[in-house]
Amino acid sequence: MTGNDNASSRPTVADGISSAAIAVDRLVKVYKQTRAVDGISFSLPRGSITGLLGGNGAGKTTTIAMIMGLVLPTSGRVRVLGHAMPEQSAEVLGRMNFESPYVDMPMRLTVRQNLTIFGKLYAVKDLADRISKLAAELDLNDFIDRANGKLSAGQKTRVALAKALINQPELLLLDEPTASLDPDTADWVRAHLERYRKDNNATILLASHNMLEVERLCDRVIIMKRGRVEDDDTPDAIMARYNRTTLEEVFLDVARGRSNGAKEGAR
Numbered sequence: 414m415t416g417n418d419n420a421s422s423r424p425t426v427a428d429g430i431s432s433a434a435i436a437v438d439r440l441v442k443v444y445k446q447t448r449a450v451d452g453i454s455f456s457l458p459r460g461s462i463t464g465l466l467g468g469n470g471a472g473k474t475t476t477i478a479m480i481m482g483l484v485l486p487t488s489g490r491v492r493v494l495g496h497a498m499p500e501q502s503a504e505v506l507g508r509m510n511f512e513s514p515y516v517d518m519p520m521r522l523t524v525r526q527n528l529t530i531f532g533k534l535y536a537v538k539d540l541a542d543r544i545s546k547l548a549a550e551l552d553l554n555d556f557i558d559r560a561n562g563k564l565s566a567g568q569k570t571r572v573a574l575a576k577a578l579i580n581q582p583e584l585l586l587l588d589e590p591t592a593s594l595d596p597d598t599a600d601w602v603r604a605h606l607e608r609y610r611k612d613n614n615a616t617i618l619l620a621s622h623n624m625l626e627v628e629r630l631c632d633r634v635i636i637m638k639r640g641r642v643e644d645d646d647t648p649d650a651i652m653a654r655y656n657r658t659t660l661e662e663v664f665l666d667v668a669r670g671r672s673n674g675a676k677e678g679a680r
């Protein structure tokens with residue numbers, strides 16, 4: 414083997430970025446006067462589950478929209494599953510999916526019709542089998558032929574989750590996946606997400622205001638404030654750094670500008 418062969422087979426930083434599920438590099442989004450996202454960088458390994466935290470207007474939804482290729486960055490780069498977004502979105506959109514309880518599915522269509530339409534959009538093979546499997550796993554059978562508009566909030570969330578999993582995505586982006594669910598259903602949804610991640614080595618990025626949810630599910634937390642990354646670490650390391658025992662307390666410290674004092678206190 415020549416020296417050149419050695420050099421070319423050695424992993425580089427660029428390889429690490431291209432093998433990440435999501436790599437965001439100095440990303441900026443400016444809306445007229447608002448710097449919604451102000452130069453953030455992070456890289457999420459495949460199979461990880463990361464919580465994106467921050468107060469209202471911190472830039473979480475804008476970040477997720479740029480990762481999905483729905484919003485064009487003002488500057489910076491986004492790579493998803495090794496492909497540049499939005500330029501190469503056709504290569505990856507079929508391998509990812511998104512769920513938010515704030516995005517409604519057509520209300521007059523039944524659950525089965527909705528799942529069939531989304532399954533066809535993703536060109537899912539053996540779609541009827543896939544829908545049956547999801548209906549069993551997510552307990553949809555009692556209302557699968559009912560119009561979506563006639564479902565309770567909890568039932569709608571389970572249907573939204575089925576829609577998000579219809580193409581067995583490698584990458585799942587979730588915006589408040591358990592908002593407006595009772596504690597029992599929310600817990601059940603979290604357990605399902607954990608199982609899905611484990612069984613499929615899927616990567617999950619989850620924007621949430623529910624700190625207990627993030628503590629339970631996430632192996633990493635990115636805290637945003639005014640469009641910037643304020644902290645990025647494991648939940649335990651972040652709580653230790655702020656000298657706190659819950660992420661809720663850390664969140665309040667960050668929101669109320671007590672981060673520096675708390676960090677100094679922890680040293």
Ligand SMILES: Nc1ncnc2c1ncn2[C@@H]1O[C@H](COP(=O)(O)OP(=O)(O)OP(=O)(O)O)[C@@H](O)[C@H]1O
Nearest residue numbers: 444447448449467468469470471472473474475476
């Ligand atoms: N289309 C838009 N046009 C103008 N400003 C926008 C637009 N979308 C978002 N913004 C602004 O960008 C900032 C970040 O908003 P974003 O929705 O990303 O925050 P967020 O962290 O998701 O907030 P929340 O927790 O309230 O959902 C806010 O100041 C918001 O008003």
